[in-house]
Amino acid sequence: MTSRVSAITWNTFREAVRDRVLYNLVLFVLLLVGSAPLFSQISIGLEKLMLVNVGLSSISLFGVIIAIFIGIGLVSKEIEKKTLYTILSRPVRRWEFIVGKYLGLLLTLAVNAILMAVGFYAALLIFVHGLTAADAGLLVAIYFIILQFMMMIAITLLFSTFSTPIFSAIFAFALFVIGTFGNDLKNLAAMSKGANKWLITTASYVLPNFASLNVISQAAHDQSVGGQMILLNTGYALCYSIAVTVAAILIFERRNLK
Amino acid sequence: MTHQGKVTAICAVLFVILFVGSIVSRRRVEAVNGSQATLDEVLYLPSGKSIKKLSLGYSSLLADIYWTRAVQYFGAQHIGSAAHYELLSPLLDITTDLDPNLIVAYDTGSIFLSQKQPDGAGQPDKAAALVEKGIRANPANWRLYFTLGFIHYTDRHDPKAAQLAFQKGSEIPGALPWMKAMAARMAERADDPATAASLWQTIYDTTKDTGLKDTAVRHLTSLRVESELNELERRTKVYFDRHNAYPEEWSDLVRDGLLRGVPVDPNGAPYTLRLDGTVRVQNPKDFPYLERHKPPAK
Numbered sequence: 001m002t003s004r005v006s007a008i009t010w011n012t013f014r015e016a017v018r019d020r021v022l023y024n025l026v027l028f029v030l031l032l033v034g035s036a037p038l039f040s041q042i043s044i045g046l047e048k049l050m051l052v053n054v055g056l057s058s059i060s061l062f063g064v065i066i067a068i069f070i071g072i073g074l075v076s077k078e079i080e081k082k083t084l085y086t087i088l089s090r091p092v093r094r095w096e097f098i099v100g101k102y103l104g105l106l107l108t109l110a111v112n113a114i115l116m117a118v119g120f121y122a123a124l125l126i127f128v129h130g131l132t133a134a135d136a137g138l139l140v141a142i143y144f145i146i147l148q149f150m151m152m153i154a155i156t157l158l159f160s161t162f163s164t165p166i167f168s169a170i171f172a173f174a175l176f177v178i179g180t181f182g183n184d185l186k187n188l189a190a191m192s193k194g195a196n197k198w199l200i201t202t203a204s205y206v207l208p209n210f211a212s213l214n215v216i217s218q219a220a221h222d223q224s225v226g227g228q229m230i231l232l233n234t235g236y237a238l239c240y241s242i243a244v245t246v247a248a249i250l251i252f253e254r255r256n257l258k
Numbered sequence: 259m260t261h262q263g264k265v266t267a268i269c270a271v272l273f274v275i276l277f278v279g280s281i282v283s284r285r286r287v288e289a290v291n292g293s294q295a296t297l298d299e300v301l302y303l304p305s306g307k308s309i310k311k312l313s314l315g316y317s318s319l320l321a322d323i324y325w326t327r328a329v330q331y332f333g334a335q336h337i338g339s340a341a342h343y344e345l346l347s348p349l350l351d352i353t354t355d356l357d358p359n360l361i362v363a364y365d366t367g368s369i370f371l372s373q374k375q376p377d378g379a380g381q382p383d384k385a386a387a388l389v390e391k392g393i394r395a396n397p398a399n400w401r402l403y404f405t406l407g408f409i410h411y412t413d414r415h416d417p418k419a420a421q422l423a424f425q426k427g428s429e430i431p432g433a434l435p436w437m438k439a440m441a442a443r444m445a446e447r448a449d450d451p452a453t454a455a456s457l458w459q460t461i462y463d464t465t466k467d468t469g470l471k472d473t474a475v476r477h478l479t480s481l482r483v484e485s486e487l488n489e490l491e492r493r494t495k496v497y498f499d500r501h502n503a504y505p506e507e508w509s510d511l512v513r514d515g516l517l518r519g520v521p522v523d524p525n526g527a528p529y530t531l532r533l534d535g536t537v538r539v540q541n542p543k544d545f546p547y548l549e550r551h552k553p554p555a556k
Contacts, residue, residue: 093261093265094265095265095269181323183288183291184323184326184327186288187326187327187330188326190330191326191329191330191333205280205281205284209284212287212288212291226290228290229287229290229291232283232286232287232290233283233287235279235283235286236280236283236284236287239276239277239279239280239283240276240280240284242272242276243272243273243276243277243279243280246269246272246273246276247269247273249265249269250266250269250270250273253262253265253266253269254262254266
């Protein structure tokens with residue numbers, strides 16, 4: 001079982017690399033190298049702040065875009081190219097296929113984020129002339145971004161099991177935007193009354209919440225994130241992404257592929 | 259059971275457990291973060307104008323979100339009887355930068371800002387600046403002049419500025435004739451509690467914010483009590499003029515035909531008569547806006 005899942009995982013990763021997904025790293029480096037000298041001219045004393053904001057936001061945005069555009073094709077592309085039938089005709093369970101695909105894309109995005117993080121720290125070293133102990137706190141922001149990827153991959157994979165790629169992309173992107181304002185949804189629920197309150201509260205728990213996983217502003221201002229928060233956010237992202245992946249398995253198990 | 263059935267059953271159980279787990283952890287995150295989490299970012303934002311540039315044309319939607327955040331923040335601070343409302347002004351500024359025509363943000367937001375604690379942030383200057391910003395963006399809205407006059411009168415204690423605001427507002431087509439009357443009243447008898455009562459009554463009648471309505475009721479009740487205390491003290495003075503001594507009990511005034519019975523406040527508690535002829539409420543906390551009859555500060 002483990003070998004079958006790891007084979008699909010590894011294959012998904014290799015396919016993503018073959019699709020030149022990691023080319024976005026070049027764009028990332030160009031963005032950092034190109035914009036950093038500009039910051040020193042337009043924002044006196046704010047070079048580091050701008051570099052951190054641009055760097056971390058880019059890591060997040062590039063990752064989410066990759067998660068959506070690769071995630072939506074994970075299942076549907078295999079069906080379209082008929083390769084899925086070859087895979088499932090071997091002793092591979094449907095759930096193993098979904099789990100393997102999920103882990104493969106997660107591995108791709110994790111490697112991508114780690115490489116970007118290395119480039120980001122290098123840019124800090126070059127343009128800000130050194131690193132401080134507080135810069136280690138930026139790793140928490142990067143870790144939270146990877147947690148966001150975990151959730152986004154699960155969401156796109158879920159849509160990929162029953163919808164067309166274009167609709168999957170639209171739904172996934174919409175959920176990303178809504179999730180970014182997750183705390184506002186909860187605030188809205190607190191201000192509502194009656195059935196509305198119940199509905200909005202339910203929606204706020206069913207929909208993903210990316211707001212508490214976004215600590216870029218705090219990181220840019222050298223504000224640390226508590227250990228409890230790291231633990232709770234990890235728990236939330238794990239529970240939510242596995243629950244959504246399980247939902248994807250449930251749908252895929254019952255899908256008629258004939 | 260078939261393989262598919264087994265997988266479905268296991269997945270369904272797993273899904274329920276994990277989904278409940280996600281709700282529990284999400285609630286714990288919210289408990290640690292508080293509603294402040296979303297709002298803290300305001301401290302790092304340069305200005306609403308920069309957010310507007312980044313909003314890709316969806317600035318009205320963002321303004322609505324920021325207005326919701328401002329109301330939520332105000333409510334949370336208010337319930338917690340917070341001494342600081344430092345995020346309120348930046349939140350309102352961002353909201354109105356994003357949508358300069360969002361009248362409710364100037365109108366209600368400025369009253370949140372100007373009100374004395376515990377009902378508001380106690381920042382009347384910032385409140386007046388916010389409404390003036392609203393007037394610059396919406397010069398045809400007479401209601402904003404009313405709000406400006408109201409803030410100048412009640413919280414900035416500047417009847418002249420209030421008169422000017424009411425006067426300017428009354429010149430706008432569609433303004434209630436009442437605005438002109440209020441301008442005249444500011445000039446003639448700004449100190450009259452009836453003037454303040456009239457302003458609060460207008461707030462009560464026109465606002466849709468339930469919190470603000472409650473505040474207006476508390477103000478109106480306090481003003482009524484203030485007026486009753488003044489009248490009772492006037493009668494103790496009449497008693498003094500007749501007997502060369504202040505009454506010791508309310509029954510003294512009743513016997514003299516100055517009162518029909520023991521006077522009570524709007525909550526039904528009898529007023530307290532003091533030896534020097536002054537009158538006080540029994541529970542000052544019930545009437546937080548009493549001005550001249552406040553108990554001495556400890």
